[in-house]
Amino acid sequence: MSIAAKANTIWQYANPKKFLATSERVLPFFWATAAICLVVGLVWGFFFTPDDFRQGSTVKIIYLHVPSALMAINCWLMMLVTSLVWLVRRHHVSALAARAAAPIGVVMTLIALVTGAIWGQPMWGTWWAWDPRLTSFLILFLFYLGYIALWEAIEDPDTAADLTSVLCLVGSVFAILSRYAVNFWNQGLHQGASVMRAGAVTGTDTTEKVSNVFFYPLFLCIIGFVLLFIALVLYRTGTEIRARRIRALLARERAGA
Amino acid sequence: MIALLFRDLKLAMRAGGGFGLGLVFFLIVTTLVPFAVGPQSDLLASIAPGVLWLGALLACLLSLDRLLALDWEDGTLDLLATAPLPLEAVVSVKALAHWITTGLPLVLAAPVFGVLLNLPGPGFFWLVVSLAVGTPALSVVGTFGAALTVGLKRGGLLLSLLVLPLYVPTLIFGAEVARRGAQGMETGTPLLMLGGITLATIALLPFASAAVLRVNLR
Numbered sequence: 001m002s003i004a005a006k007a008n009t010i011w012q013y014a015n016p017k018k019f020l021a022t023s024e025r026v027l028p029f030f031w032a033t034a035a036i037c038l039v040v041g042l043v044w045g046f047f048f049t050p051d052d053f054r055q056g057s058t059v060k061i062i063y064l065h066v067p068s069a070l071m072a073i074n075c076w077l078m079m080l081v082t083s084l085v086w087l088v089r090r091h092h093v094s095a096l097a098a099r100a101a102a103p104i105g106v107v108m109t110l111i112a113l114v115t116g117a118i119w120g121q122p123m124w125g126t127w128w129a130w131d132p133r134l135t136s137f138l139i140l141f142l143f144y145l146g147y148i149a150l151w152e153a154i155e156d157p158d159t160a161a162d163l164t165s166v167l168c169l170v171g172s173v174f175a176i177l178s179r180y181a182v183n184f185w186n187q188g189l190h191q192g193a194s195v196m197r198a199g200a201v202t203g204t205d206t207t208e209k210v211s212n213v214f215f216y217p218l219f220l221c222i223i224g225f226v227l228l229f230i231a232l233v234l235y236r237t238g239t240e241i242r243a244r245r246i247r248a249l250l251a252r253e254r255a256g257a
Numbered sequence: 258m259i260a261l262l263f264r265d266l267k268l269a270m271r272a273g274g275g276f277g278l279g280l281v282f283f284l285i286v287t288t289l290v291p292f293a294v295g296p297q298s299d300l301l302a303s304i305a306p307g308v309l310w311l312g313a314l315l316a317c318l319l320s321l322d323r324l325l326a327l328d329w330e331d332g333t334l335d336l337l338a339t340a341p342l343p344l345e346a347v348v349s350v351k352a353l354a355h356w357i358t359t360g361l362p363l364v365l366a367a368p369v370f371g372v373l374l375n376l377p378g379p380g381f382f383w384l385v386v387s388l389a390v391g392t393p394a395l396s397v398v399g400t401f402g403a404a405l406t407v408g409l410k411r412g413g414l415l416l417s418l419l420v421l422p423l424y425v426p427t428l429i430f431g432a433e434v435a436r437r438g439a440q441g442m443e444t445g446t447p448l449l450m451l452g453g454i455t456l457a458t459i460a461l462l463p464f465a466s467a468a469v470l471r472v473n474l475r
Contacts, residue, residue, distance in 0.1 A: 006425070019406055142422040153409050162472040163405055167419065170401065170465050174423045181426040184450070185433060 014091035016241045023234040030231035037224030045217035061119040063218055067225035069112035072140065075105035075229065079147075080172050083165035093237065095161035096244070098168065099151055100236035104229060106144045132182045139178050143171050159243065199205055258342065265354035266274050266461040268327075278314040279359045280366055286312040287370040298375045305374035306384060306435030312370070313363045313388055314395060314424055320359050321399040321420065322406075322413045324351060325470075329407045338474050344467040352393075352463070360392030367437040376439060383438020387451060391431035394455040397462050398423045404466040426454055 013019045045063035081099045085093040117127045118132065128134065151168055154160035290308050291301060328334045337347050366380045367388050376384065402420035406412030430451040437444045 098348045135400055139422055140417075144420040146415075147421060149415055150405065153406075153412075153415050159408070159472055159475065163469055166465055166469050166472075167405060170462070171423070174426065177426040178429075180420070181429040181450070184447070 011089070011091070014089070014093055016093055018207075019093050020238055020241060022236055027231060027234055030234065033226050034231055035091045037220050041217050041220030041224050045142035045214070049217060050211055054247070055123060058119060058122050058239045059214065061115050061219045062214065064195050065112060065115040065119060066218060067222045068115065069109045069137070070222060071107055071225050071229050072108035072112050075101050075108060076140065076168075076172070076175070076224075078156060078233070079105070079168050083168040086161055087165050087169075092161075092244075093241065095165065096240040097233060097237045098164070099161075100240050101233050102144060102148050102151070104232050104236070105109075106141065106148065108229075109137060109141045109144060113141065120208060130186055132186055135186070136175075139182070140175060143175055186254065261337075261342070261347065261350045262354055263349075265351065266357060269354065269358040279320050280362050282319055283312045283316040283353060283363055283366065283453055290374065293337065302375045302377055302439075305371060305376040306373060306380060306439050307432045308387070309367055309370060309376070309384060310391075310428060310432040310435060313360075313367065313392065314428055316363055317359055317392065317395040317399060318417060318420060320355065320421050321403050324400060324403040325407045326353055326403070326412070331475075334407075334470070335474060338471070344470055345463045348400055348466040348470060349397075349463045350405060352397045352466075355400065356393050356396040360388075360396055364388045364392060377441075379441050380439030382433060382442055384396075384435045387434035387438070387448065388429045390448065390451050390455055391427050392435075394427045394451075394458045395424060397455075397458045397466075398427070401466040401469070402460050404470040404473065407470070425453065430454065432434050 013022065042063055046060050049060070051057045051059065079101050082094045082098040082101070085091060086098065113134070116137075120129070121127050146168060147164060150164050151160055154163060287308065290304075296303070314359060325334065328337070336345055340347075365385050366392060371381055371384055399420055402416050403421070405419060406416045409415060430447045433447040434444050434451060437447065
């Protein structure tokens with residue numbers, strides 16, 4: 001591959017300098033659009049949509065619950081991809097991005113669990129039920145905690161990146177396995193997929209789905225959460241790169257002195 | 258491989274605490290449960306399969322941090338890594354030795370503890386079957402966790418945190434087999450799933466364990 005061709009691939013961002021320069025340029029855009037989407041989506045959702053005829057105003061938790069749950073899963077997917085990239089191509093930025101994403105994933109999982117509990121209390125009459133979806137989210141939360149704990153426990157950064165990447169791969173398989181095991185184990189209260197299902201968006205699907213009145217602000221909130229997630233990951237990865245640099249500089253100084 | 262297996266077994270036998278400790282732990286857990294939930298025999302009967310599975314799982318977990326750590330400390334692992342035997346085979350043998358010293362005694366002793374918890378009659382057979390099928394998976398997954406944390410100074414607690422979520426599918430299907438068996442229901446589906454998980458972990462996880470062990474030995 002020639003250098004000119006290489007400059008146009010995604011791999012050029014494996015260079016930390018290039019990554020930092022580009023991410024600093026695009027970050028304000030992501031922050032701004034995320035803020036706009038979230039503010040518009042949440043205000044629209046909270047104040048300008050009707051109450052559900054059965055659920056009343058509690059239905060509005062959906063604007064936080066669904067996007068955060070979506071991002072909690074997608075965050076793990078992103079960590080899986082970056083872990084694979086690290087294992088295959090040994091790009092440090094990739095490993096650092098996985099590390100940077102994990103705490104965001106934990107927070108998203110926690111938001112989904114807590115808003116779910118707040119929503120479940122008036123609707124199902126209970127804060128918590130051992131429903132398959134709730135349970136698999138709790139398990140996902142545990143996976144995140146273990147992953148972060150392993151990162152924190154290992155001193156050598158390359159060893160830590162290797163071990164956590166393998167853990168992420170193995171953990172993904174077991175997370176999916178747990179999802180189906182849990183489904184088998186208990187049938188639950190939580191409704192099925194009703195937002196992103198094919199047909200629900202185009203309106204051809206006439207079965208139970210989220211009404212368009214709720215769907216538009218919800219879609220805006222989802223986009224806002226995605227943008228917020230991207231911005232946070234870029235920002236935190238930048239921080240990790242700088243922290244790594246500082247450590248390298250300190251080590252060099254100590255070696256020189 | 259066989260020499261390594263016998264070496265591990267001998268070490269576990271002679272060093273003390275290998276064979277017995279897991280069993281005693283299992284016994285203590287089973288003894289404590291009635292204190293915690295009350296001695297009503299029908300209540301105990303209904304929770305017995307789950308409690309016995311949980312006890313077996315915790316007893317397995319207890320011995321994991323010694324699984325590779327001793328060989329790591331005295332340098333045996335370095336020798337094994339440079340030996341002609343592939344590291345995948347080494348971790349498989351380690352897992353097998355762990356199962357023989359921990360899993361197998363638990364399987365054999367489980368019916369006795371079942372009596373303590375008033376396990377219904379048909380449950381004994383299925384409890385033993387489910388534990389026999391499921392505990393190898395616990396050992397193999399545990400070996401992976403032990404390989405991940407072998408280089409850490411205080412790996413024990415972290416090991417539990419990493420391994421326990423990985424035990425979820427095995428526990429669900431294993432306890433389901435025992436529970437259905439105890440209630441006289443059909444056990445085919447969960448038993449097949451449990452066997453599938455065990456076989457898949459035996460087939461695939463040693464590669465991951467060996468990979469992380471190589472990283473740790475670097």
